Amino acid sequence: MVLVLSACGGGSENIAIGPAASETNNVAKLILQAYGLEDGDYKAYQEGFGDAADGVQDGNIDVSIGILGLPAASIESLQASAGDVKMLGLSDKAIEHIEKNSGYRRLTIPKETYDFLTEDIETVTAYAILMGSTDTIDEELGYEIAKSMIENASENTHAQAQQMTLENALRGAEGLLIHPGAKRYYEEQGLTVENEVAELTADATKRKKEFILGTGSQGGTYYPLGGEMANLWNKYIDGMNVTNTETGASVENLSTIRDGHMDLGMSVHVPALQALNGEAEFEGHEVKNAAFIGHIYPEVIQIVTREKTKIKSLGDLK
Structure with missing residues (x-):
């Protein structure tokens, strides 16, 4: 199967931010803004997490942002296929920005949640x-x-x-x-x-x-x-x-x-x-x-x- 992903923006990093007009898309942009990244600073792939995970596995996507349950079967499947998945946490400053501008609140993902985690991950939840x-x-x-x-x-x-x-x-x-x-x-x-x-x-x-x-x-x-x-x-x-x-x-x-x-x-x-x-x-x-x-x-x-x-x-x- 050939995965075709459509990108928007002119930056160098390929980031999957969820389907257009989705909540994933909205909060992904808010998260990236917390790090000073605006539209055009990266190539935005507006895909569902399944297609985005395929893109991460194939090397077409550098980072994928998803709103998922714990643990997420799609992430476990990605790790089983790729073998080198890394989960990125959010900084205290980023979490403060997100909490101030949305209804999301801090959550710690315990390292025991996924076999590949070596430390707890700080993120946000709804x-x-x-x-x-x-x-x-x-x-x-x-x-x-x-x-x-x-x-x-x-x-x-x-x-x-x-x-x-x-x-x-x-x-x-x-x-x-x-x-x-x-x-x-x-x-x-x-x-x-x-x-x-x-x-x-x-x-x-x-x-x-x-x-x-x-x-x-x-x-x-x-x-x-x-x-x-x-x-x-x-x-x-x-x-x-x-x-x-x-x-x-x-x-x-x-x-x-x-x-x-x-x-x-x-x-x-x-x-x-x-x-x-x-x-x-x-x-x-x-x-x-x-x-x-x-x-x-x-x-x-x-x-x-x-x-x-x-x-x-x-x-x-x-």
Whole structure:
């Protein structure tokens, strides 16, 4: 297979920053700005992490930035193929810049996470959450989806499914409208829900049977995890048939829900807040018909290169 990667910019380093208009793309640019790197200072490859990892392996990409679960199977696969993967951490100054300008917060990746790590890695994290359309996900359906996320998580074989617990259920919900069905389920389980409740136009008596779940690229975490989530909903929720679809992830999913072409979408909680408030990518195009249903897993910024590039930190790219 020949991998064709499209690059933008005139710098000397080839950096994969995620698909255009994706949350990975947005936060990757913020990270690079923290090191004084602007558009044009590097060649930007706007690919999903799977294709980007192939590019790192083939030597076409020097550095790849991804938002992934811990551990990420795609990084483990890259190490198995390349044998010399190096993970780059963020400096204290860079983390301070990122925290000041986004909803991401510091996280330490323990060296035990990957076999190739020799030290802990400092980075930033957010939360992956499930958003549902208030136009097509009625109250009872929202209740059943939230219930399944918690009570059937043990049947989901993806590593990140273990993060879908009642204890974690409201992580990433702060500031978002919550789906009334999800709120009812969580309160029945003893959780305190302080979010404003979304208003629904969805009508259970007119519920459709086919639903679309927006995930992410096949090489990332969303697509395989979302596929298993959809399979469990199809198994346990009567009359519901969910198809998971590959997308550019958060921003595309939220925009597609807004436009009425998607029912459920996986997203980082940061762009979900921006969508609600009409900020950043959503300025002038806010998303008012999407509501929080549940937490999925922590989203961790992971930056990889290969030892042969001799890159020891993002500061080396300046």
